[in-house]
Amino acid sequence: HRMKFQSGYxxxxxxxxxxxxxxxxxxxxxxVDVLVPVPLSEHRLEKRGFNQAMILADTMKEVWKRxxxxxxxxxxxxxxxxxLSLTKxxxxxxxxxxxxxxxxxxxxxxxxxxxxITSGSTFYSLSRLIEDYGGRPMGVFAARTEILRxxxxxxxxxxxxNRLFSHPARSLCQDCYDQAKKSFDAVKKYLRDNPGATVxxxxxxxxxxxxxxxxxxxxxxxxxxxxxxxxxxSICGAPISVGRVCAKxxxxxxxxxxxxxxxxxxxxxxxxxxxxxENIKDR
Ligand SMILES: [Zn+2]
Ligand SMILES: [Zn+2]
Numbered sequence: 001h002r003m004k005f006q007s008g009y010x011x012x013x014x015x016x017x018x019x020x021x022x023x024x025x026x027x028x029x030x031x032v033d034v035l036v037p038v039p040l041s042e043h044r045l046e047k048r049g050f051n052q053a054m055i056l057a058d059t060m061k062e063v064w065k066r067x068x069x070x071x072x073x074x075x076x077x078x079x080x081x082x083x084l085s086l087t088k089x090x091x092x093x094x095x096x097x098x099x100x101x102x103x104x105x106x107x108x109x110x111x112x113x114x115x116x117i118t119s120g121s122t123f124y125s126l127s128r129l130i131e132d133y134g135g136r137p138m139g140v141f142a143a144r145t146e147i148l149r150x151x152x153x154x155x156x157x158x159x160x161x162n163r164l165f166s167h168p169a170r171s172l173c174q175d176c177y178d179q180a181k182k183s184f185d186a187v188k189k190y191l192r193d194n195p196g197a198t199v200x201x202x203x204x205x206x207x208x209x210x211x212x213x214x215x216x217x218x219x220x221x222x223x224x225x226x227x228x229x230x231x232x233x234s235i236c237g238a239p240i241s242v243g244r245v246c247a248k249x250x251x252x253x254x255x256x257x258x259x260x261x262x263x264x265x266x267x268x269x270x271x272x273x274x275x276x277x278e279n280i281k282d283r
Contacts, residue, residue: 008163008173011155012052012115015164016059023111024064032138033108034069035060036130038115038122039097041074052115052164060113069110071103072126096122097129105135112137115157115164183208187216191224199226218243 023029037057045051057068075098099105110130112123127137155164158173160180165173172180186206191197194205203210216222217229220242232239233246235253240246245253 008048008052008165009050009055011164011166012050012055013059015155016056017063019056019113020060020063023060029111029138031109032066032111034067034110035113036069036072036110036126036137037113038126039070039072039074041076048161048163053113056115057113066111069103071100072129073098073100095125097126099129099133105130105133108135110135110137115162183212184216184221187213188222191222191226195224196227198228202226 035057037053040051061068074096076096112126130137155166158165158176159171160176163173187208190202190206202213217225233249234244235249238246
């Protein structure tokens, strides 16, 4: 039995409709003059076929009657944010956007519409740019109003490509999941057919990234491993056949972790990177 999940496009349309209706009823958003979807780079747009943030904004416009500004462009490729620390994320998106001529931002309340649920760095970078042009950026999105809480709970951003998707257990969207499975299957089959192969040979013939092949070995997923694959304990450097740490170091780690009393880390950390309709940043 295979469950059917909505495509990224359908998800964006559905969410955009909900967001538009919710925004229309939200008094704090009444002064919004224009919707500014976070742009994708040309390269990524080509790869994905559409920009979810743009579809969100376009669908919101249908029910909320606010114009969409498409004069913001991405000037350079940024790495997928999901694997990066907050500092790296901020650095990653700095100077990543530019404004094309033909749109007057002055004194306009601009609602930045993003399809990313948990990263605020794109928002900060883009809002600074809008301020530079005299506009007044406002926060959000992929939001969580009361109405949307149920919807967004089922959505997440793909760890690989950052697109919104819906699946109860996976961290990858359907496309990336299929791609990951294809790569793994190719490596597994190649090694079964060519048991004496080296890591470099596997990488070359399957076109799967070297690091990815090492990940498979570390995770113990391959029944035949490349003959020259040498894993080292990342703490002491001893040779190991699976995982990242040798048995001895793992034991040492375990005893230090259990002997230390568990302390709470001060006040509970509020995830300020999540922009919600309730904490809209209005400046
Ligand atoms: Zn993906
Ligand atoms: Zn070790």
